[in-house]
Structures are given as C-alpha cells and as structure tokens.
Amino acid sequence: MGLDPKDVSRIVSRTFADQIFKHGFLHCDPHGGNILVRRHPERPTKPQLVLLDHGLYKELGYRFRIDYAHLWHGLMTRDESEVQSSAVGLGADGETFRLLAAMLTLKSWKQIVGADEVKSKLAFDRLEMKHGTDNSEELRGYVEQYFPEISELLSSMPRELLLVMKTNDNLRSIDRALGAPLNTWTITAETV
Structure with a gap:
C-alpha cells in the first residue's frame, strides 16, 4: 500500500487516545480484523483509519x-x-x-x-x-x-x-x- 507503518501506528494510537481522553466513547475491540487502513482520499501518502465491528463500545465517565x-x-x-x-x-x-x-x-x-x-x-x-x-x-x-x-x-x-x-x-x-x-x-x- 506504500504507507509508512509509523504513520499508521500514530493514527491508530491518536484515534484511541482521543476516544479515551477526549470523547469518552471507546471502541474496545481494536484488532487487525476490526481496523481498516487505507490511503487517505485527500492526502494519498497518509493513512486513513476506518473502525469496523461496532459491537463492543464503552462510554467512559x-x-x-x-x-x-x-x-x-x-x-x-x-x-x-x-x-x-x-x-x-x-x-x-x-x-x-x-x-x-x-x-x-x-x-x-x-x-x-x-x-x-x-x-x-x-x-x-x-x-x-x-x-x-x-x-x-x-x-x-x-x-x-x-x-x-x-x-x-x-x-x-x-x-x-x-x-x-x-x-x-x-x-x-x-x-x-x-x-x-x-x-x-x-x-x-x-x-x-
């Protein structure tokens, strides 16, 4: 796909940190089958993260x-x-x-x-x-x-x-x- 693994790692970590600390609504089952990474449509050298399988979320008070x-x-x-x-x-x-x-x-x-x-x-x-x-x-x-x-x-x-x-x-x-x-x-x- 030609994406830098460090960029992918960063966007995954950032997404979940934002869910935990900012939004308080967490997708609790991130694994390779529930995360789709693709080229960002507007910035093709950067990754875009798509979360799949929304069966396990937790609202964090x-x-x-x-x-x-x-x-x-x-x-x-x-x-x-x-x-x-x-x-x-x-x-x-x-x-x-x-x-x-x-x-x-x-x-x-x-x-x-x-x-x-x-x-x-x-x-x-x-x-x-x-x-x-x-x-x-x-x-x-x-x-x-x-x-x-x-x-x-x-x-x-x-x-x-x-x-x-x-x-x-x-x-x-x-x-x-x-x-x-x-x-x-x-x-x-x-x-x-």
Missing part, C-alpha cells in the same frame, strides 16, 4: 477519564502521590497502586520511576517499549509472583478500566505487528 488522565500524568512526571491518588479513584488502594501502574505500563515500579535516571527526563522515554524488546519472561515472572494481588486488583477495578486495559493490549499488539516503535506513551503524553 467524566470522573473515570479525569482519574485515568491524572494517573498517566503522574506516570509521565514520576509523581508518586498523583499516581497513588488517581489509582485509588480507579479501584486500587494505597498498597496496590504500584501494581496497577506496572500492569498498565508492563514495567516494574523501579522502571517506571527510573530511580537511577536523571529526574527531569520524562517517563515516556523510559516506558516506551523499543521494537524488538522482549521482556515476556520477566513479565511472566512478575505475574507468577503477584498473581493473588493481580487477581484481587482486577476484581476491584471498574469495568471501564478493564476494557481500556484490554484495548491498550490490543493496540500494543497492533504496533508490534506493524513493526513500528511503540509510541502509545508518547501519544498518551501529548493527549493528557
């Missing part, structure tokens, strides 16, 4: 979107108190907010806060998953270690957050399939 935006802002700026207070609004508690952050970013808390890095560096540089990076063994170990806590946290979360997390996992999969760098965090930072 205003309070949820505010808490979720603050959570990402806290993650990006390494503000632990902002992460904690917004995570509590999303079903975590004072003990599990770090676990929620790790589940959202697929990174350990130490990686999220980047304790050994320059404080002024924005978090999305640390949170971004570089193409070709495979930390699945490490993640599998964390899941085994924290399975009871993960299960308890998932059962306390609002349905909105579960569907947003499912959507984000699908978007990461699309990015991987495109072979494009995972820039979901950059788009999230721009949107929040």
Whole structure:
C-alpha cells in the first residue's frame, strides 16, 4: 500500500487516545480484523483509519477519564502521590497502586520511576517499549509472583478500566505487528 507503518501506528494510537481522553466513547475491540487502513482520499501518502465491528463500545465517565488522565500524568512526571491518588479513584488502594501502574505500563515500579535516571527526563522515554524488546519472561515472572494481588486488583477495578486495559493490549499488539516503535506513551503524553 506504500504507507509508512509509523504513520499508521500514530493514527491508530491518536484515534484511541482521543476516544479515551477526549470523547469518552471507546471502541474496545481494536484488532487487525476490526481496523481498516487505507490511503487517505485527500492526502494519498497518509493513512486513513476506518473502525469496523461496532459491537463492543464503552462510554467512559467524566470522573473515570479525569482519574485515568491524572494517573498517566503522574506516570509521565514520576509523581508518586498523583499516581497513588488517581489509582485509588480507579479501584486500587494505597498498597496496590504500584501494581496497577506496572500492569498498565508492563514495567516494574523501579522502571517506571527510573530511580537511577536523571529526574527531569520524562517517563515516556523510559516506558516506551523499543521494537524488538522482549521482556515476556520477566513479565511472566512478575505475574507468577503477584498473581493473588493481580487477581484481587482486577476484581476491584471498574469495568471501564478493564476494557481500556484490554484495548491498550490490543493496540500494543497492533504496533508490534506493524513493526513500528511503540509510541502509545508518547501519544498518551501529548493527549493528557
């Protein structure tokens, strides 16, 4: 088709970030069979995104979107108190907010806060998953270690957050399939 995979990745990420943070109405089943990418009719070198299969949408309440935006802002700026207070609004508690952050970013808390890095560096540089990076063994170990806590946290979360997390996992999969760098965090930072 001659389209740049980075442009496709960007438009997919931007579309879903806008749905989550701006519109509050989210297509919760993005995968290769539900997304059509074509040349933009007015700008043929750019992609146009068409969403298909509108069977699973979720309206995201205003309070949820505010808490979720603050959570990402806290993650990006390494503000632990902002992460904690917004995570509590999303079903975590004072003990599990770090676990929620790790589940959202697929990174350990130490990686999220980047304790050994320059404080002024924005978090999305640390949170971004570089193409070709495979930390699945490490993640599998964390899941085994924290399975009871993960299960308890998932059962306390609002349905909105579960569907947003499912959507984000699908978007990461699309990015991987495109072979494009995972820039979901950059788009999230721009949107929040």
